Amino acid sequence: MHPMSLTDWEQSVIERVDAWKDKLVTLCRGLVRIPSFDRETRGEAESAYLVGKHLEPFKISTEFFKSHSSIENLVATLKGAKDGRRLLFNGHIDVVPPGRLDDWSVEPFGGDVKDGRVYGRGSVDMKGGVAAMAMALCVLKDLDLPLKGTVILNVVGDEERQGDLGTTWCIDNIWEKIRADVAIVGEPTGTGALGRTLCIGEKGPVWVKVSTKGRKAHGSVPLMGENAITKMIRFLTALLERELPTVPPPLERGVLVKQIAGVMGIDSAALELLLAKNDSLKPLQAVLEALTKTTLNVGTISGGVVANVVPDHCEVELDFRILPGQSPQTITAFLNELASDLGLANDFEVKVLSAFEGTSVPDFENDLLATTLQTTSRELAGRTIFFMATFATDGRLLRKAGIPSTVVYGPGNGALAHKADEYISIEEMVTATKVYALTAIRYLGLDE
Numbered sequence: 535m536h537p538m539s540l541t542d543w544e545q546s547v548i549e550r551v552d553a554w555k556d557k558l559v560t561l562c563r564g565l566v567r568i569p570s571f572d573r574e575t576r577g578e579a580e581s582a583y584l585v586g587k588h589l590e591p592f593k594i595s596t597e598f599f600k601s602h603s604s605i606e607n608l609v610a611t612l613k614g615a616k617d618g619r620r621l622l623f624n625g626h627i628d629v630v631p632p633g634r635l636d637d638w639s640v641e642p643f644g645g646d647v648k649d650g651r652v653y654g655r656g657s658v659d660m661k662g663g664v665a666a667m668a669m670a671l672c673v674l675k676d677l678d679l680p681l682k683g684t685v686i687l688n689v690v691g692d693e694e695r696q697g698d699l700g701t702t703w704c705i706d707n708i709w710e711k712i713r714a715d716v717a718i719v720g721e722p723t724g725t726g727a728l729g730r731t732l733c734i735g736e737k738g739p740v741w742v743k744v745s746t747k748g749r750k751a752h753g754s755v756p757l758m759g760e761n762a763i764t765k766m767i768r769f770l771t772a773l774l775e776r777e778l779p780t781v782p783p784p785l786e787r788g789v790l791v792k793q794i795a796g797v798m799g800i801d802s803a804a805l806e807l808l809l810a811k812n813d814s815l816k817p818l819q820a821v822l823e824a825l826t827k828t829t830l831n832v833g834t835i836s837g838g839v840v841a842n843v844v845p846d847h848c849e850v851e852l853d854f855r856i857l858p859g860q861s862p863q864t865i866t867a868f869l870n871e872l873a874s875d876l877g878l879a880n881d882f883e884v885k886v887l888s889a890f891e892g893t894s895v896p897d898f899e900n901d902l903l904a905t906t907l908q909t910t911s912r913e914l915a916g917r918t919i920f921f922m923a924t925f926a927t928d929g930r931l932l933r934k935a936g937i938p939s940t941v942v943y944g945p946g947n948g949a950l951a952h953k954a955d956e957y958i959s960i961e962e963m964v965t966a967t968k969v970y971a972l973t974a975i976r977y978l979g980l981d982e
């Protein structure tokens with residue numbers, strides 16, 4: 535950890551967060567105890583109300599906005615002494631279903647505390663993060679800090695279903711309430727071995743269905759027909775051999791390797807050597823590839839009816855992940871060009887199932903929020919490296935909506951999300967609360 539030089543205000547924030555650790559844990563446990571994975575139970579509304587109840591004694595102005603009978607989106611505003619900058623905290627309150635109950639050794643919605651952790655579905659993804667953000671607001675308000683700008687907390691639903699009734703709904707319907715210069719999304723960005731990360735961007739998923747056409751015939755005289763499956767085999771083989779269209783990534787491989795080598799206490803060359811030789815580092819190698827290039831997963835394949843009929847149809851679903859700055863159209867154009875190179879153009883169709891651009895914080899190394907958050911996290915949580923997310927978060931929606939400077943940073947190990955025995959470390963929640971509060975002070979400034 536970097537040596538800290540805290541101001542008196544900052545020191546009082548740190549002490550207050552420590553003193554209120556129990557309040558933080560109580561809020562997190564309370565949230566975990568409310569199942570919020572379907573629209574029947576109103577769990578998303580109940581969770582938002584619980585956050586509101588926690589803010590109430592501090593007289594923080596809080597409003598609820600119903601986007602569905604089961605979803606309330608909360609907006610809490612801490613207005614500064616001046617009309618300065620606006621900082622938005624965003625967190626989702628919905629969770630994924632618990633899955634097979636046999637896989638759990640604790641009650642998925644029990645909120646048990648064991649070994650310094652809160653257990654349960656949604657603890658790490660991301661009720662712990664929401665609790666930390668809410669707590670940061672309470673501390674800032676209670677200490678009556680003369681912030682020069684405004685902090686807004688937006689607790690939303692409908693993230694896990696990738697629906698439109700959470701962050702998207704807030705952007706479309708109550709933009710004036712959540713409008714900000716910069717935003718922090720509190721998804722868990724701890725990684726275990728690599729320490730803390732700060733995600734400055736995410737890739738864009740482009741899902742397409744590709745189909746080939748043929749002509750039916752009796753399987754005993756295959757040349758009478760045209761086989762759609764063998765056409766698909768030719769297409770896929772060529773696709774897997776061809777280099778996918780890509781652009782320079784926000785974080786070059788060399789930059790990522792240097793940061794990770796730093797965490798491991800070695801130099802870049804030594805890490806490259808390990809990556810080349812050591813099978814146990816294959817997952818890291820895979821992540822490095824995914825963060826710096828367009829990737830492709832062939833997800834499904836289907837075609838044909840029975841062994842003795844030449845199939846006239848075959849289709850696959852492909853999942854491309856493109857980098858920020860790349861347009862989804864480059865993927866469809868690339869696929870059509872490949873089909874035409876193979877002489878398949880007339881029997882070939884690409885249909886886009888869904889497509890999102892990747893997004894990232896422009897010039898993140900000089901971005902005021904990203905650098906303030908990184909410095910603060912280094913002081914309080916230890917080494918914190920810039921990273922990207924391979925998956926999508928609500929951060930992409932906020933960047934697109936007009937807050938390009940949106941970073942993802944939150945307590946807990948992201949790898950535990952969606953799994954049985956999900957948990958969040960209480961210490962990490964406490965630290966994140968301090969980092970959020972101090973980042974607000976440092977980014978907004980104090981009117982002293």
Ligand SMILES: [Zn+2]
Binds near residue numbers: 626659660
């Ligand atoms: Zn999440």
